[in-house]
Amino acid sequence: QKNGITNLEMLEAAARLHILTGEPTYRSQAERAWEWLMQSPIRQADGLLNDGLSGDPTSQSDCCNGSSSFGYKPICVNNGGPTYTYVQGMFVGAATALYRISSNITYLAEAGRTLDAVLGQLSVEGVLVEPFQQTADALPPPCTENHDPANGDLYSFKGVFMLQLADFLNASADLRLPAHAPSPLRDGIRTDLVQLILNSSDAAWSLRDQPPWRAVPADACADGALSHLTEGPPKFPMYWKFLAGEPGRTAPARVCQDSRTQISALSLFVAHALVLSETFSAL
Template structure:
């Protein structure tokens, strides 16, 4: 994603309380997580559902407090893509909780934000901007909005976004879409994972489709052979100019989005090897001493300083692992998701349900990336 270092005119300042939650162990034991361990394919334990739904409801309510109806954004600062991520968090909540109370807000935001953006008017609107990943976040939110409303205008936006992203596929490195549109440079994991998930999602949303399925399978064939998945089953950031793995940071969202994309492609094809690959990536992340020290999901930048984009990444991992978990017999990641949620709830939350950077605590401060991440975790743990 690319940051927009400017404040949109009229964006309201968000005043947040930073009352520190009580200290907690690095990994909190959660009775709800224990209760869920025996969940079946057809449902989750009722007491755990009520507990985790309450946490998710409050976290999403706090997230919606960031929304500015004047410009349709959740984030008044530099990262335009994060409003697309915020829309996805709220829509995921609406889907999992069977709650449609935020749909008017979402639809109002979409109508405002789909206008051409002033830094990239040549995109023509509908979220088509100057990096393919930025477009991908919004396009996936539009697929979810279509699933909830059955309003084809949102599916049509997602189709236009898919065509726009695919127009930046070229034969360098054997295929793949580029990340940065002005320079036509850098083939990275996030743009291609998002595109794979988008194409597979469109196929799954359109009865009888073969067009988007062919693009999804082409993208996975390319990604699998690109070298971006390393020997440890973790996804590095991208490719060098020489078309080899650049050894870049294994950001948690790169792990999550690819696992989610493979889950979506499995729904399209029934190929269980895709779920095997997704589980390898998820398990490698969860067991990594670097990404999960003391059992708590941790962004590599947390040891120094995470920027406004990176603060959102862990919630994106949790979202996609929940999607993988939903289709697996026995829902094996439910205990992990609920233990992460219990830890963050106890150690990284204010009295007003704002979340900080480090799920193991202590709470540092609130911003849209941190809140997106915490709320997405709570929704994933429902």
């Protein structure tokens, strides 16, 4: 199986290493990875990327080849996995880094297509959400590595997306296009994306918990050593938008407020600050 996130991490790392060092080998590696990615079936027609590729989506084979079949290596097909926010974010970040290297607006156009799909399919009332926010397994304590459907990582995904989005907004703030050349981005998309950050930031802050920590509903990741606190910094849940219509839910479930959810919320607030300081005036 070829995961979207691992290939995107390699792509962006190579591109940023070229930016830092000027070493042409890194640029070549990034461009080759991008070419493979754009030819692979991991990306849907709407611009969103699924979780990865497989030789057989019914059995999640871990043996496949990206472009053709070689006997024991069947051609890769989309595994139909979720369109997690961090995969979209890493794609946008990789495209942004390649744009910074080359000034080729095609990279921004591809990032913009994915971001338009995020706005349409991975947001609720202007707040970023995962393709599924909670499952039955994610609601009750205890909080363990199997507590969410992404092996413990789901709670940090949206923070990854937000930091990459802030970099995209910074890079696209001052496009220098040839005379009469059309913009690679939809009119108004940057304003919509800034609003996504602002809405998500406000929503996350509104769901914060502060000491003294409540006994009901219990914090699934509560640290007994901190139970005596009567004041201090807030903690944040993994979701930033409470969906009141979810089956069996009458109030936000304060589950798994731990280092992952804290880092994700911090990344969101950093993106908020970066947008206000770097790009807001250019919208």
